[in-house]
Amino acid sequence: MHIELDADQRRLRDEIRQFLAAELPQDLATRVRHGQSISKEDQIRWTRILHARGWAAPHWPQEHGGTGWSLIQRHIFDVECRAFQAPVLSGFGFNMVGPAILRHGTAEQKAEFLPKILRAELWWCQGYSEPQAGSDLASLRTRAVREGDEYVVTGQKSWTSGAEIADWIFCLVRTDPTVQMQRGISFLLIDLNSPGISIEPLYAFNGKRLWNQVFFDSVRVPIAQRLGEEDKGWTVAKSLLGDERLMVSRVAENKRLLNRLREVLGQEQEGSRPLDQTTLIRRRLSELDIRLQALEMTSLRLLSEADKGGQVGAEPSMLKLKGSQLVQAMDELLVEAIGHWALPLDAGSTGSAVGPAYAEYIASGLFHHRGYSIAGGSSEVQHNIIAKQVLGL
């Protein structure tokens, strides 16, 4: 299937391609190609290269360092970045708290935080989930009590990705426990070096530090660090998604994975034939390709409707569900086909890899991508939303 871009879109695509060919450091591209993790230093390096071109935050307004691109133009940018194996920038600053500050921040908050996010000087993490508040987020209990011009925050956040390398955390806290759950919540920006904060690691089943628990023991937070009105943090958190809700399809990521899958399976042999020429693998690759095309068509339809000013309903739940399932299906085929090369290194061996470089991190990918069914709203919750709001059941 060929998707027609108009002349302006083709020009933009070519400009992006030229930039990536010239500016993307090859050591970073190689790490991404092999599925290796990207260090904070490397993320900073790439963020600053993009920022120098004005493309670190394409979705922000131009007056704050963005591009003013349409959703379709952003889609083109994402697809090209993934195709060139560019690292993905940390979403907490650029996609979450940045847009929230743009929409709800005071002039002082915008001036303080936005340039630091663009220059990769301030690293954020997200403090929403708690031990008893995940899918049912509004039941969160971390308490913020007002004392003069400060809040005193006490409680615990859970599953906080990246807190160990973050400078600040954006948090949902309960400021009024007497009203209906969604009403008494506020949105605070908190310096992780504040006295009273401690961070403990949470390890995934493959031994990697994927998350943290963040404990708040009478942490004093200036009221000036509240985003939006007191007790209206739920509105801030919901609006934080906005158009971003449409960028959850993982089309660009899936395109990269499918190309990678084809490349790798073309290099492996079954008897005298490349693996990607066997009937079974060809059928599996075609199935994945068809699912990807359906996902991209649906995503582009919704993006262009939104670009024309149409309302976004609950459809992004479909994109999130299908996009994450497709990533996982790609992983499964890769691991079924060449997983025997991957496990010895991934299981923590300090020896050298037993197979080709392209196989070293595929088990990591499989494990990591399982989290896509949970993070940002679990698949079961997406099914509920689709059933009620899209299908009207």
Ligand SMILES: Cc1cc2nc3c(=O)[nH]c(=O)nc-3n(C[C@H](O)[C@H](O)[C@H](O)COP(=O)(O)OP(=O)(O)OC[C@H]3O[C@@H](n4cnc5c(N)ncnc54)[C@H](O)[C@@H]3O)c2cc1C
């Ligand atoms: C990789 C990863 C990174 C994460 N990073 C962060 C982070 O940086 N910051 C942060 O705040 N949180 C983070 N989270 C936490 C994530 O937001 C929560 O895990 C998620 O909201 C689910 O909450 P829970 O784990 O408490 O599960 P629960 O809400 O307790 O759900 C348990 C199970 O019950 C199902 N379930 C729940 N409610 C319903 C329902 N109404 N109908 C049907 N089934 C239901 C769920 O689908 C799930 O299978 C991360 C999670 C993952 C996996």
